[in-house]
Amino acid sequence: MWRLRLFICAAILLTGVRLRSAEIESAATLRLQGRYSEAMERYLELRESQPVQAILGLSRCYEETGDASRAIGVLQEADATTAKHPLILSRQAALAFQRGDYAATQAFVDKAIAADATNVLAKWLAAELHRVAGRLEQAEQGYGKLTDMYNTLANVSRAEDIRVFGWAASRAARWNRRAEDFRVLVNDLLPSALEKDPHYWPAHVDSALLFLEKYNRVDAKSEIDKARSINPHSADVLAVDALLSLQVMEFEAAEKSVQRALEIRADHPRALQVAADLHFASFQAQTALEIVERALKGNPRDELLLGRKAAAYGLLDGMQDGPSERMREVMTAVTASNPHCGIFFESIGDVFDLTRKYPSAAVYYERAAQSMPQLIQVPGKLGMIQMRLGEEGRAGELLKQSFAADPFNVRVKNTLEVLDLLQTYAVIETEHFVIRFDRGQEQVLAEHAAVYLEREVYPQVTKLLGFEPPSKSLFEIFSRGRNSSGHAWFSARMVGLPSIGTVGACAGKIVALASPNEMSKPFNWARVLKHEFIHVVNLQQTHFNIPHWYTEALAVLYEEQPRPPSWNAILARRARADALYNLSNINLAFARPRNFENWTLAYCQAELYAEFMLAEYGEDALIKMLQAYADNITTRQAIKRCYGVELAAFEADYRAYVDRVVADLPRRPEEQEESFAALQRAVNEDPQDATALARLARAHLARGARPKARQAALAALKIDPREQEAAYVMARLYLSIGEVKRAMAMLDARLDRREPHAGVLALLAGLHSKAEAWGQATELYQLGRKRWPHETKWLQALAKLYLQSGQNAKLAEVLRELATLDGDNATFRQKLADLAFQRGDFAEAADWANQSLQISVKDADMHALKGQALLEQEKSADAAAALRTALVLDPSRDAWRFILADAYVQAKQNDKAKAVLEELLERAPDFPGAATLLESIESE
Ligand SMILES: [Zn+2]
Numbered sequence: 001m002w003r004l005r006l007f008i009c010a011a012i013l014l015t016g017v018r019l020r021s022a023e024i025e026s027a028a029t030l031r032l033q034g035r036y037s038e039a040m041e042r043y044l045e046l047r048e049s050q051p052v053q054a055i056l057g058l059s060r061c062y063e064e065t066g067d068a069s070r071a072i073g074v075l076q077e078a079d080a081t082t083a084k085h086p087l088i089l090s091r092q093a094a095l096a097f098q099r100g101d102y103a104a105t106q107a108f109v110d111k112a113i114a115a116d117a118t119n120v121l122a123k124w125l126a127a128e129l130h131r132v133a134g135r136l137e138q139a140e141q142g143y144g145k146l147t148d149m150y151n152t153l154a155n156v157s158r159a160e161d162i163r164v165f166g167w168a169a170s171r172a173a174r175w176n177r178r179a180e181d182f183r184v185l186v187n188d189l190l191p192s193a194l195e196k197d198p199h200y201w202p203a204h205v206d207s208a209l210l211f212l213e214k215y216n217r218v219d220a221k222s223e224i225d226k227a228r229s230i231n232p233h234s235a236d237v238l239a240v241d242a243l244l245s246l247q248v249m250e251f252e253a254a255e256k257s258v259q260r261a262l263e264i265r266a267d268h269p270r271a272l273q274v275a276a277d278l279h280f281a282s283f284q285a286q287t288a289l290e291i292v293e294r295a296l297k298g299n300p301r302d303e304l305l306l307g308r309k310a311a312a313y314g315l316l317d318g319m320q321d322g323p324s325e326r327m328r329e330v331m332t333a334v335t336a337s338n339p340h341c342g343i344f345f346e347s348i349g350d351v352f353d354l355t356r357k358y359p360s361a362a363v364y365y366e367r368a369a370q371s372m373p374q375l376i377q378v379p380g381k382l383g384m385i386q387m388r389l390g391e392e393g394r395a396g397e398l399l400k401q402s403f404a405a406d407p408f409n410v411r412v413k414n415t416l417e418v419l420d421l422l423q424t425y426a427v428i429e430t431e432h433f434v435i436r437f438d439r440g441q442e443q444v445l446a447e448h449a450a451v452y453l454e455r456e457v458y459p460q461v462t463k464l465l466g467f468e469p470p471s472k473s474l475f476e477i478f479s480r481g482r483n484s485s486g487h488a489w490f491s492a493r494m495v496g497l498p499s500i501g502t503v504g505a506c507a508g509k510i511v512a513l514a515s516p517n518e519m520s521k522p523f524n525w526a527r528v529l530k531h532e533f534i535h536v537v538n539l540q541q542t543h544f545n546i547p548h549w550y551t552e553a554l555a556v557l558y559e560e561q562p563r564p565p566s567w568n569a570i571l572a573r574r575a576r577a578d579a580l581y582n583l584s585n586i587n588l589a590f591a592r593p594r595n596f597e598n599w600t601l602a603y604c605q606a607e608l609y610a611e612f613m614l615a616e617y618g619e620d621a622l623i624k625m626l627q628a629y630a631d632n633i634t635t636r637q638a639i640k641r642c643y644g645v646e647l648a649a650f651e652a653d654y655r656a657y658v659d660r661v662v663a664d665l666p667r668r669p670e671e672q673e674e675s676f677a678a679l680q681r682a683v684n685e686d687p688q689d690a691t692a693l694a695r696l697a698r699a700h701l702a703r704g705a706r707p708k709a710r711q712a713a714l715a716a717l718k719i720d721p722r723e724q725e726a727a728y729v730m731a732r733l734y735l736s737i738g739e740v741k742r743a744m745a746m747l748d749a750r751l752d753r754r755e756p757h758a759g760v761l762a763l764l765a766g767l768h769s770k771a772e773a774w775g776q777a778t779e780l781y782q783l784g785r786k787r788w789p790h791e792t793k794w795l796q797a798l799a800k801l802y803l804q805s806g807q808n809a810k811l812a813e814v815l816r817e818l819a820t821l822d823g824d825n826a827t828f829r830q831k832l833a834d835l836a837f838q839r840g841d842f843a844e845a846a847d848w849a850n851q852s853l854q855i856s857v858k859d860a861d862m863h864a865l866k867g868q869a870l871l872e873q874e875k876s877a878d879a880a881a882a883l884r885t886a887l888v889l890d891p892s893r894d895a896w897r898f899i900l901a902d903a904y905v906q907a908k909q910n911d912k913a914k915a916v917l918e919e920l921l922e923r924a925p926d927f928p929g930a931a932t933l934l935e936s937i938e939s940e
Contacts, residue, residue, distance in 0.1 A: 024053040032199035034233030036061050051082040056091055063095075064234065066265035068298070071095060086116035093125050100301030102129060120146065120161040124168055132301070134340040136374065140175055143168040159200040162193035166206055175374040177405040186210055201227040201237065208240050212247060213377060215410040215497065220244050235265035242274040248497065251278060252594060267298045269305065276308055280354050282588040283547055285315035306334050307347020311364075314348070318632025319360045320543040335371075342372020349381065357544045358388050358508055376405055380412040384496060387415060388507035390474040392422065411496030418493045421481060430454045434472050438479040442515060444885055445857045446477060449529055452854070457530045464558060465534070466623050467541035471509070473533065479515040486515035504528040506535035508544060517858055523824050526854035531555040542629040548590040549583065550625065550635075553606035561823045565790040567604040568665050570597055575662040581605050582651050583635050605658075612657040617643050665790065676703070683712070690716040694725035701729050709733065724750050724757035731763055740767065756783060765797065774805045792821055808835055819851070826856040833865055845869040860889035864896050871899065876906035894924045901933060910937050 027042035040061045046054040055078050062071035075083075075092050082088060093108035106129055112122035127142025146168035156162050166189050173181035186207050193203040204227035211220035221244060227237045238261035245254035255278055261271035272295035279288035289312035296305050310323075310330040317324030323331065334344045345368035352361035365382040368375060383398030396419050402412045426439035428450045435453075437446040453475070462468045478489035491498045493512045494505045503523060504513045511532040516525040538551040563571075574580050574597075581589055581602060589602035613621040621642070628638035636647045643650065674682075679699050682692040693716035700709035710733055716726035727750035734743035747764040751757070765780035778801060785794035795818050802811035812835045819828040829852035836845035849866035853859060867882030880903040886896050897920040904913035917934040920927055 021053070024050055024057070027054075027057055028197075029199050031057060031061055031064075032197070032201060032231060034231035036065050036233070051078065052085045052087055055082060056087060059091060059095075064236075064265070066235070066267060068099075068267055084111075084115060086112045086119045086122070089115060090119050090121040090125070093122060097125055097128065098299060100299040102132065102301070105129060118149070120149075120164045123149075124164045127168070132303075132338055134338045136340050136372070140172070140374075143172040143175075147172055156192075157196070159193040159196040159203065162189065162196065163200075163202055163206060166190055166193070166203075170206075170210065174376040174406075177376070179405065179407055182210060182214075182406075182408060199230055201230040201234065204230075205236055205240055208244070212240070212244055214406070214408040215247065216408065217244065217248060217410075233264060235261040235268045235271060238264070239268055239270040239274065242271060246274055246277055246281075249281075251281065251591065254278060267295075269295050269298055269302060273304060273308065276312075277351070277354060280308075280312075280315075280351050282591045283355065284588075285312045285355075288312055289316070301337070303334065303338070303341055303344040304347045306330060307344045308351055310334075310344075311348045311351030314352070314360065315355060315357070318543075318545065319352075319357065320545075320630075320632060340372050342368045342375045342378070344368075345371060346375060346378055346381070349378075349385075353381065353385060356508070356539075358385050359544060361385050362389065376402075377409075380406070380409055384411065384415060387418075387493070388510065390507075390510040392419060395419070414492045414498075415496045417482075418489060421478075421489060422476070425476075429472070432458050432469075432472055433475060435475045435477070437477040438481060438515075441479040442477050442517070444889065445515070445517065445525065447885075448853065448857055449475065449477070449525070452526050453529060453533065457533050461530065461533055461537055461558065465537045465541065465554070465626065467537050467626075469509075469537060469540050473536050474510040475529070475532075476510065476512045477515055478512065480518055486518050490514040504532050506532040506539070508539040509536065511536060516855070521824070522826060522855050524855050525857070527559050527561065527823060531559055534558055538626070541626060543632070545632045546626070546629045547587055547635060549586045549602070549606045549609065550629065552590060552603055553610040554622065556603055556607040557610040559823075562820060563604065563607070564823075565792065565821065567600055568790055570601050571604050571608075571658070572662050572665045574601055575658055580655070580658065583609075583647065608658055608661065609654060612654050613643075615657070616653060688719055690720035690723045690726070693719070694723050694729065697726055697729040701732060706733060706736070722750055722752065724752060724760045727751075728757060728759040728763060731760075743767065751780075753783065756787060758784070758788070761787075762793075762797070769797075769801050769804075772805070774801065774807075777801055792818060795821075808838070811835065824855060826852045826859070829855070830859070830862060833862065833869075837865055837869055842869040842872040846873070858889055860886045860893070863889065864893070864899075867896075867903065868899060871903050871906065874906070876903050879903040880907055880909070880912075894920055894927055897923075898927060898930055898933075901930075905933070905937065910940065913937055 023042070023046055027039050027046065030036075030039035030042060040058060043054045043057040043061065047058075055074055058074045059071045062068075062074060072092075072095055075088055075095070078088060089108050089112035093105050093112060096102075096104035096108060105125060109122045109126050109129065112119045113126070116122075123142065123146055127139045127146070130136070130139035130142060146165060150156065150165040150169070156165065166185055169181060169189060170185055172178070173185070190203040190207050193200050204223045208220045208223035208227065211217075211223060224237060224241050224244060227234070228241070231237060238257045242254045242257035242261065245251070245257060254274060258271050258275045258278070261268050262275065265271070272291055276288040276291040276295070279285070279291065289309065292305050292308045292312060296302065296309065299305070310327050313324055313327035313330065317327060331344075334341050338344070345364045349361045349364035349368060352358070352364060362382060362385045365378055365385060369378045369382060372378075379398045380402035383395045383402055386392070386395035386398060395415075399412050399416050399419070402409065403416055407413070422436060424438075425436040426443070426446070428435045428437075428446050430450050431454060433450060433453050435446050435450050437443070476493060478486040478493060480486050481489065484492075487503070488498050490503070490505075490512050491514075494507065503516070503519060504511065511529070513525065513528060513532070516523055516528075532555075534555040535551050538546045538554060586602055586605060589598050610622060613625070617624075624642040625638055628641055633641065639645060639647055639650050645653075674695070676699050679692065679696045682689065683696050686692060693712050697709045697712035697716060700706075700712060709729055713726040713729040713733070716723045717730070720726075727746050731743040731746045734740075734746065744764065744767050747760050747767070751760050751764060761780055761784050765777050765784070768774075768777035768780065778798070781794050781798045781801065784791075785798065788794060795814055799811060799814045799818060802808070802814060812832060815828050815832050815835075819825065819832060822828065829848050833845050833848035833852060836842070836848055846866050846869035849862045849869060852862050853866070856862070863882050863886035867879045867886060870876075870879035870882060880900060883896055883900040883903055887893065887900065890896075897916055901913045901916040901920065904910070904916060914934065914937055917930055917937070920930050921934065924930070
């Protein structure tokens, strides 16, 4: 009987609840959609009839729109009965916890549980209070009890409660390394909250955070987008979006999301945290610290923020002698209130990782792991740092441990695959370097890299920088394998994710390189190796304290390449627009370039700083600054200490220096890219303007409107018979109907040799060249070269002309200039090697061949040519090595075998000579001279 009655009672109760909650639910929907003012209106209307739900809703609205004091105030203003409601009490507890008032939290939690022993939020907070006090076992029991409670409940009615169960479950899953539980969370538990309420976006946010923890960007982004489509005005959602962008170094997107989040909630702790991280990432620790301090006002016990505060002190004060006094103070205070503050130490490690202070990051990740082995991400993060420090053995152990605990972490998984691949790689070890590479694909490159690094780079760079790394530097060359490109492996090696845009990178002790042999655009690998080794030395000699701009300045300077014309063009434009970087914002341009131009300008200006410092403060100016950075002083202090000037004066002198550089650059012809309409308007306004008519004619020509082009060009020439652009258009029109002579006459008559028009000049020169009138063509191209020295097209045209006309001496001269201007071009160098060899200049031939191999190392012909050139200089051992390489790359060339045998004979290695000749005779029994040479060796 009583069972039935109970059933009826329950039914009445449930209907009652449902009736009341319809209005509350519609208010909640408005709130979840971010329509806060409408939601608040509803809640205010319901405050009398349903005080508990209305007050809870209001409190959330205030919180989510950034009014923290009203969020608490509205709870405190509740009447005595309402105030005792367990939901109101647990809400009070949650807010107290968020502001770090743990005593108040405890008091509210106790009252809430006394009023309702099944209050989910209060039970969660009870466990959390254990955690923040370092009572990890009790905390874990608390999470476990919540999980048990969830499993025994037939139905959880509130989406909010499901979310809290999710928190407890994910904590328990992490701490107990139950990887499978993550799948349940993401696939079942969180979606069930959305079944209760399809507007409940916090479930999407929690899913996103779980994916983010695994570096699974695609799924995280999809969850965040879903949350955003429900509530576009939630600071919580925007903050997670910012975290996601930061994780893949998309700084601009992160900044945008942070700004929007802070517009909604100026006190949002995670948004402020990302804002600080963005400053850390651009080496502005002081600004980051100020933001962190602002955030700490909202919760002085937030371990994530306190970790960032301690790290900021570490960055500002230097870590070479251990933590500074104020950093130590923060650590003492945090460890006193929580002896197991792993999150705090992890946060310090994160900042040092972000600011590339890898040795320090390792120290604090290690401490995080010790003080809280429960933290699932720490071994993986520590493993990644050990990878960057070149400790691959230790990294492997940590990453395997991390993978076992959490197989869904993409970054860890990718890095383990890199380690697995590296197992198959070969090693060349020299006195100062260890080079790892794919034996099948990069043997030749690795051998050449080893020789180049050891013989040329090491002695030069360590002398210039005044420092020798205490241990061998590890260089890894990644090639295509297991269905991924060398570049993808390289990127995975550096960051665990396929997101790096460059071809080489340095993490202080190791350098990784994508195989130059598989890049679509060839690059000078030798230059990249040298550049990266300069970073290796710089980072170690300054205890990782060198700012980005200064190590790039030195790396680019010592590449010893002239500034490329494209850099000059950008520099000139930006200098004239007064949009150059200075030392306070240049680091930002390296870390967060908004586009390719900014990135290029940053390198260009960095190098100019180094040039300026050498010119202004003498030969030892650069080393002095390195010593200052080793003492971890700021750039401002360093400049004062090294050069005795204030930063402002230094900057002013630098700017004057840049202006002098720019003044020496010729102005490019102003290429006015006016719209067609504007050109037409100009003609309408002044039909007698020959220049305007000529431009319009050219625009018509470009659009294929030949009759109109002709009409306008003729009109222009009628007004000004010397109008060059109009002549150019007419010449093009004549050429289109095959009237070459008329075209040439048209151009010839109008070309102004003092103020030539580039189009007229190039077209006329090309026509002369075609007619093999080499003299005229040369004269015109030389005119262009003189007039536009920073445009390589005149040089290229001359090279082509000299090649066609067989003027080898002049060809070599032009090619030398082109090779200097383009450090990544192998073809120019190959041709120069050929030319030098032909004229019997074997030293130069060997040198150019070597330079071409520094770009295109698999060129068998160049190895052979280098070998022959060396042999001619009686450098028989090196010659034999080069010829051997040539034959490895192309074993079909019997002629090379014969020369190799000759080289061995000269090097007095008759056994080897004999072996080569025997092989040769087996392949080609009649090879001229082979048998005779073999006989002469055998008879000796
Ligand atoms: Zn660099």
